[in-house]
Amino acid sequence: MRKRWWLAIAGAILILAGGLLAYLTQTSGGIRIEDIRFKGAKGNTMSALLYIPPNATAQTPAPGILAVHGYINSRETQDGFAIEFARRGYVVLALDQTGHGYSDGPAFANGFGGLDGLTHLRSLDFVDKSNIGLEGHSMGGWTVLAAAAAMPNDYKSMVLEGSSTGKPFAADGTPNWPRNVALVFAQYEEFSNLMWGVEQARDVTQSPKLWAMFGTQGPVEPGKVYGDIAQGTARVLYTPAITHPDEHISHQAIGYSLDWFAKTLAGGAPRPADDQIWFRKEIGTLIALIGFVALLLGAFDALLEAPLLSQLRQPMAASGSTPQPTVATGGRWTAAFLLTALIPALTYYPAFALADTFVTPSAYLPQGITNEIMVWAIINGIITVALMSFAPKRASRAGIIVPSILIALATIIVGYAALWLADLAFKVDFRFWIVALKLMSAKQFLIFLIYLIPFTAFFVVALHVLHRNFSRQGAGRTALYLTNIFALTLGFIVLLVLQYGALWLSGKLFNPLADPGFVPLSTIVAIQFVPLLAIAAVIATFTWRRTGSSLPGALICGIFITWYVVAGTATQAAF
Numbered sequence: 189m190r191k192r193w194w195l196a197i198a199g200a201i202l203i204l205a206g207g208l209l210a211y212l213t214q215t216s217g218g219i220r221i222e223d224i225r226f227k228g229a230k231g232n233t234m235s236a237l238l239y240i241p242p243n244a245t246a247q248t249p250a251p252g253i254l255a256v257h258g259y260i261n262s263r264e265t266q267d268g269f270a271i272e273f274a275r276r277g278y279v280v281l282a283l284d285q286t287g288h289g290y291s292d293g294p295a296f297a298n299g300f301g302g303l304d305g306l307t308h309l310r311s312l313d314f315v316d317k318s319n320i321g322l323e324g325h326s327m328g329g330w331t332v333l334a335a336a337a338a339m340p341n342d343y344k345s346m347v348l349e350g351s352s353t354g355k356p357f358a359a360d361g362t363p364n365w366p367r368n369v370a371l372v373f374a375q376y377e378e379f380s381n382l383m384w385g386v387e388q389a390r391d392v393t394q395s396p397k398l399w400a401m402f403g404t405q406g407p408v409e410p411g412k413v414y415g416d417i418a419q420g421t422a423r424v425l426y427t428p429a430i431t432h433p434d435e436h437i438s439h440q441a442i443g444y445s446l447d448w449f450a451k452t453l454a455g456g457a458p459r460p461a462d463d464q465i466w467f468r469k470e471i472g473t474l475i476a477l478i479g480f481v482a483l484l485l486g487a488f489d490a491l492l493e494a495p496l497l498s499q500l501r502q503p504m505a506a507s508g509s510t511p512q513p514t515v516a517t518g519g520r521w522t523a524a525f526l527l528t529a530l531i532p533a534l535t536y537y538p539a540f541a542l543a544d545t546f547v548t549p550s551a552y553l554p555q556g557i558t559n560e561i562m563v564w565a566i567i568n569g570i571i572t573v574a575l576m577s578f579a580p581k582r583a584s585r586a587g588i589i590v591p592s593i594l595i596a597l598a599t600i601i602v603g604y605a606a607l608w609l610a611d612l613a614f615k616v617d618f619r620f621w622i623v624a625l626k627l628m629s630a631k632q633f634l635i636f637l638i639y640l641i642p643f644t645a646f647f648v649v650a651l652h653v654l655h656r657n658f659s660r661q662g663a664g665r666t667a668l669y670l671t672n673i674f675a676l677t678l679g680f681i682v683l684l685v686l687q688y689g690a691l692w693l694s695g696k697l698f699n700p701l702a703d704p705g706f707v708p709l710s711t712i713v714a715i716q717f718v719p720l721l722a723i724a725a726v727i728a729t730f731t732w733r734r735t736g737s738s739l740p741g742a743l744i745c746g747i748f749i750t751w752y753v754v755a756g757t758a759t760q761a762a763f
Contacts, residue, residue, distance in 0.1 A: 202479025203606055210472030211614035218242035219274045221615050228304035236289035237263050237282040239274035244314040251319035251455045252279040252309045258326030260557055260757045262289035268466035277457035281309045285331055290629050295758040297336030306335040309468045319453045322346035333358040336366045345452035347445040352383035354397055361401030367420040370448040372441050376431045376691050378708035388695030417452055433712050437621050444527050474620035482532050485730050487602040497591045502736045514580040515660045524657040532568050533679030537700050538565035540710045549760035557757045558639055561659045565646035572649045575643025579656040596743035610747045626721055626755040645747025651728045651742040659732050670730045676721040687711050
């Protein structure tokens, strides 16, 4: 029994160490962080993290910055910016947009919540209302632009990260509006057409839409300040050699924003733009995320000792004479591996496009991205069932459904409790870059129940066939883990290599569909499929090795992935 707890203890230690590192980083120099809720103009509840540096008091108000994440992200996504702003003496309100994180939905409502955020920031007595900055990434840029349009005299400058003025969601930029704006637009930006009307992001300097905001009749020169800061007409363009999601986690992009606010806001603490420590928090929350997975596996292993769940234990361990199940071999193994790896990637864009057309957000299915993933899962589940007869047969085990459900629920409860405690103690979730596991709000939990059945059904079918094809007791442990990981992820790895190779070589993603605006967001979402499916493969392999059944691991994966997706994306319909 003691031996079975070692992995759970290791996971808990990693969570503690990673959470502590993240906490010490984000509170460096005496910064205080508050998890706040406040009412918007229409009575809606808004959520934010408030970073308060020690210099900000009612007697000595400090400059403030409203920092806003992009679409299907949350307030923590801007933590690199928020930490560095706060280290320089700025009060930072890192906002959850409407319909994101813990802010009331639906998404896109009420100017994305920008007006509510700016109003609340200005209401704080320790904020210098004459020195307010706005910063937003992607749709967060449109959020702060909505605030700037509604309150044109209530901010001093802004930074748009991978965003734009004008259609589809903002007012047109002019030489006088927005006030003192810096645009950080990556050279390998996936949304160049949507944002600035150019096919290749490297050609953003040629965008007539950009010329209109800069007041020029020709190409904009990156790094050159146009206009006059004192008059509020200053503009500057920065073009780092990164992609749209890289802007979250780029020292260069964060440095540009630090430099701009140092020039345009008064009262900040002088500190070089390259003096940045925020990445330590990313490392800390990554360590905690790894610890979370280890904790799940360790908890599962320990729970197998409970008498109620003991029948789940691997029956082969009781008798060396028990025949080993067959697996695919030779050409059959190769065919099974390629089909398992490639079909999910080949169906990815068509499934998302199908959902985008026919399964739009509603009161019953309120999350657009989750609907797209659900349709993809259903299609791949049906394909897997159709191909199941070609997989090697396995003897079924009776009487394990109820214990499998119980151990899956208990395992997830242990993991959820660990995240709740980490949030309580350190004000962090488990994340790295755009991969983030968050606590669910009460509304999100109800939404979670809606999507739980189709997602879990997919994993029950997919992992059953995975193990029939590749898993055999006595096989090399490392080989088995790697086989299952690559069987689930290789197709998406190839897809992303092809897409970002095309972006690097040609300046744009290749488009297998007619809608040019559909592919960029779907491709960025696909990045998360690689680590998530790798985690699913690890859980599935570990639990199968302990039980000889695919069911317990499939149930854990179904619950975990549904939780991850629902808590981390946007809710577009009222719920």
